[in-house]
Amino acid sequence: MSLKKLLKKSTPSSSISKLSTINTKILIHMNDVWASYDGKNYSLKEITLSIERGTNYAIVGQSGSGKSTLLKLINGMMNPSKGQIKVDYQTPNMNKKQFRREMSKIGYIPQSLGLVKNISVLENVLIGALPRIGTLNSLLKNFPEHEIEEAKKIIKLVGLNGKENRKTYMLSGGEKRRVAIARALMQKPILLLADEIVSELDQVTAREIMDLVADAQKRLNLTAVMVHHDMQLALEYANRVAVIKEGQKILEIGIDGDKIIDFQSGNMPQQEIMELYNNES
C-alpha cells in the first residue's frame, strides 16, 4: 500500500504525543543528535526521537541516508558529535565498561549478519550466550548444558529444527537470517536492532522473516528497531516508521493496524514527502 493511500484511509490525530525522558515507557531517546565519521561531514543531523518499550519501530531511507549510522549510535559503536542518547537510562558507549556489560540487552544484527560461516548453527546461536558464559569457556567449547538446551529451543522457535549441526555456509539466505535472529534472541535482549536483514531476500522469504521477528517481538515483549529501504514492509509491520533523508528525520508516523494515529513531519514539506513515497503501489 502506498503512503498516500494509507494517509487517505487514516484519521490523523492532531495531538502529537509529547514524550520525555522521564517517561519510563521510553527505551530509546535521542535529543538533537548529530553524528560524523570525519568531524567535518555530518551523516546524521538534528535527530530527535523517542521509542517506547514494546514498539516495532522501522527506520526507512535510501542508501546513504544514515540508517546504519543511527543503529550504531543506539548500539554504542559510535558516539554522537553532539546531542544526547539514552538507551534504557544508559548513554551508549562501547568503551565504557558499564555499557559493555549492559550490551547483552541489545541484540544487534548487522546487514552482513556477522555469522561465523565454518561453524554449526548451534555454535553460532551459542555465541549469543557469550556475555553470560565467558569467552574462555566458549573457546574450550564448555557450554553449560542448560545453555545448549536453551539454544536448541530457540533454534526450533526460528524454524530451524533439525539443522542444529549444519555448517552455516550451507544455509540459504532466509535460513542465515533465522540463525542471526536466534543468536540475538539467545542474548535474552530487551532490544533488537536489525539492519536491512530482509533487503536481499525475495518477497515471500522477506515476509517469513518479518513474521518471525514480529512474533518473537510480541511474545517476548521486545522493542525492535528495524532498518529497511522498502517502505512497504515498514508500513506493514511497524507501529512507528521514521523516514530518514540525507541524515535528517523528515517524517515519523505512528500506525495502528492500517490507521495512522500520529503524523509528524520534520523539515520537509508534506507535498514533497508524498511525491517521494507514493510511487510504490
Ligand SMILES: Nc1ncnc2c1ncn2[C@@H]1O[C@H](COP(=O)(O)OP(=O)(O)O)[C@@H](O)[C@H]1O
Ligand atoms: N565508516 C564510515 N566512514 C566514513 N563515512 C561513512 C562510514 N559509514 C558511513 N559513512 C557515510 O555516512 C553516510 C550514511 O551512511 P549509512 O549510515 O551507512 O547509510 P545507510 O545505512 O542509510 O545506507 C553516508 O554518506 C556514508 O558514506
Ligand SMILES: [Mg+2]
Ligand atoms: Mg546501511
